[in-house]
Amino acid sequence: MHKSILTILLIMFSFFSKGQSDLETKFSEANSAMNLRNMYQRIVWNMQPTNQYLFDQTKGEVKYTVEENDYEVIATPKFLGTFNLDDKTFLWADKNPSINKRLNDKVDSFRKTLPKKYQKDKFKSSTESNTNLLSLFSFQLNSNGFDSKRQDNTIIYYSLLDIKIFKDGNEILVIEPTNHTIQLEVSENIGLIKKFHKEKLEINKQYNEQKISSSEAFKKIEKVHLKYWLNEDPYFFPSLSWPCGFDEKLILEWKEFKIDDNRLFVMYTTDLGWTSESYAYEIDLNVSGDKRIINEY
Known part of the structure; x- marks a missing residue:
């Protein structure tokens, strides 16, 4: 009896370890790929945390002002979720009534690919875990990159799809969502x-x-x-x-x-x-x- 229980426990441990290992591997691969895509955006239009930004949920866009290049950059975002810095909880974007549905429509199918602990509407997390999730989400969407912004006690995590760059009111470049590096x-x-x-x-x-x-x-x-x-x-x-x-x-x-x-x-x-x-x-x-x-x- 004891032998049987031990065998079952070992199988369960092996199963969960493999599942965790598979997810960690996916995070690592996604981080590696998305770091490269974010670097491309930094090279092309100086994507930086210090750029001024404005979310327009009605238009379904985020607008960056890049003063150093005199650019206005408009991107189509897909929201992943928000992180409350007070209680350290992550809330999926499609469970947040303040986020327009057209901006969170990719979240549900992504969440279903994850282990059960991530499938709750809200769960305890960390900024490192959130970035891993955002990176994997963006990679699966074949996004141009990803970003996060702090507003008061909340961090907003989102992926960047189409990106349009304007200078002096004229559109000078459109970046389709894919990998642009070799x-x-x-x-x-x-x-x-x-x-x-x-x-x-x-x-x-x-x-x-x-x-x-x-x-x-x-x-x-x-x-x-x-x-x-x-x-x-x-x-x-x-x-x-x-x-x-x-x-x-x-x-x-x-x-x-x-x-x-x-x-x-x-x-x-x-x-x-x-x-x-x-x-x-x-x-x-x-x-x-x-x-x-x-x-x-």
Whole structure:
């Protein structure tokens, strides 16, 4: 009898572990893909958390004002849900009467693909779990990217479908919902960025350990910067920081990719402890040697 119970428990444990493992794998794959799509939006129209935004549920759109580029960007959103920061609960968008039905019509079918703990109208959650859900939701919709915005004590999570970019009132670009990047199987420039980071990390470490003064550190780090950057604009000169995001141990993933106008990028995703952030360097295709970085995002 005891043997039978133990066998059943082992089978159940194996079943739930596999289910959880499968979901974690899906989250990981979706995060990897959607980080790349969000980076594309950052490159093309400077998608940033600091952009002003306005939801218009009647029109079914979210409008971003991108002051740096003098753009107005209008996207079609699909809402996933909201997170209450007071009681740490997530509420699905289709169970929220304040959200227009045309903006939450994809949620029900998505929720049904998830384990039962996620199928309640409202459940305890965290911002990390919410981002995983949003990433998977967006990936399954083949979205252009995703975003989240805080309003008072609530965070709103939504996916971005069609995106239209306007300048001076004229539509200059329409971005259809899909992947617009070409990931390269052979990564020839990731090693370049790793060398760049390693040298910057060493200077930051020396400064943090008070082995060199701030003036000496800035001279050293500027010299390293100009060793790798073709674009010598002082706007891009690095600062000193500790903990340092250039530490290889903090980097979760590297990618090398092109976009449709044959521009080349190296992207890396860093684990900051409470969240992860992705960054990218643009590489000049027509230059050889180490000095070929022309931009960063």
